[in-house]
Amino acid sequence: METLPVRDQLLQHAQTLLMTRGYNGFSYRDLAALVDVKTSSIHYYFPAKDDLVLEAVRLYSSKTLSAMRHIDASLPPETKLKRYADQFGALMGDGDRICLCGMLAADITSLPDNVRHAVQAFFEASEAWLAKVLAEGMKQGTLHVSGNIECAARSLFAAFQGSVLASRLFQSKARLRDVVNALKSK
Template sequence: METKLTVREQVLDHAITLMMLRGYNGFSYRDLSELVGVKTSSIHYYFPSKDDLVLEAVNQYSGEVMRALQTVDPALPANEKLTRYTRMFGKTLGDGDQICLCGMLAADIGTLPETVREAVQAFFRANESWLAKVLAQGVEEGTLVARGKPESAARTLFAALQGSVLASRLFHTKARLEDVEATWKAVP
């Protein structure tokens, strides 16, 4: 039996999708009211301001990504962990028309309130931290290649992954994302 989403959950889900497609400035409460089928005043009941809504959307999205990372088996070799991570990025692309919520919001950083900016930065740091551990493991195993310290290599890799989803969206192909993953794998 399917569980029906509450109005609040529907608003959040649609807000996340719209931001992944259009960014922070590319949607309004009117858009959400039409999608959910409620008055904008109902949305304001749950989220008094757009900043409140966006912060909650970032927290929900970030939590989902972090929970997904926790499901990656720690016993896997690092190159397989990186493959799973890259697949997660690929799922974010959907039909090729949306990108990572926090990547999209990072492009809008100049118009974001401080609380949202801090939440997006925390998302980036958490992903970079996870990747640094995977890269360090991979270098030790000989399954991944990383130059320099794992932390700086992880920042470079995460930036490349974020950029690859932009290019994948632009060219309507996930090959750009796959190219980034292949760059970090050691030649057997």
Template sequence: METTTTVREQILDHAITLMMLHGYNGFSYRDLSELVGVKTSSIHYYFPSKEDLALEAVNEYSSQIFGLLSSVDASLPADTKLARYTKLFGRTLGDGDQICLCGMLAADIGSLPDPVRAAVQAFFKANESWLAKVLAQGVKERTLVANGKPESAARALFAAYQGSVLAARLFQTKSRLEEIEAMWKVSK
């Protein structure tokens, strides 16, 4: 069965990709109109302002990522969960030229409207919370290492993942992600 995407969905998908590639200030409604094949007034119909579009993009992206995270089997060992997270995070790179949407928007934090900023912060906090639980489990199982409190270690780990996609984009290699994961595993 073939699924068709609506104009709104196409606009949102292209906006997410453009923001992952160029950031909040790196694209316009004109860019979107050319990609989707509609007039800019049609884009304004669905998303009256760029703030509305960016907020919906962050919410959609977050929903997709958290849906994938919730599908990770809770009974798995922590090191396996971390490996799945790494693989998931690596998917954001696409062909090696994209950055995590919220990571890219965090770089534009000074120009983001407050509601978008809050949504990006919520994305970071939710990822850090998930990682803290995995790290705590891994320390208990002796499959992962975490210095200090799991919450602090999770913030450092998430920052490392965000930095690794920047470096992966710069050097055009996904191996940076695997290096991050390996640093948190217990040597056997």
């Protein structure tokens, strides 16, 4: 089995720590123990924790948004939302993780501006994609949305983020499906 380069291992473990503990819940010492390196080695790749977290957010955002954008455009809107919910569920791993950007949003007062902007960009891109799907579903009559589509997309994204928190709390991914089912037309 091929071992990942140290930098990639650091980013992989940092993402997991961010998704389970948040920005303030881990240190370079924690990360060094997981990768079996000295903290000075981490500083070689990421001089400050902010550098590490920003790169982790960029990597996570790129991967997550790419998967979202690769949901088959020809699928019905309600199926796209189900696939989106499935992706959110996959983020949870064994149920102990939440969306990395959602976790960081909870730590917003501790984040440096560049990380905060990267988290905001993730939220905005997700909300824009959801707005397109909701508009399509409204047009086809398969999804019900009250009011402004952009407001509904922001509310839907917040519902997905909240459902991941509740799913973690109750150790059940069923709450993700509840979000999608609440939008379907009768």
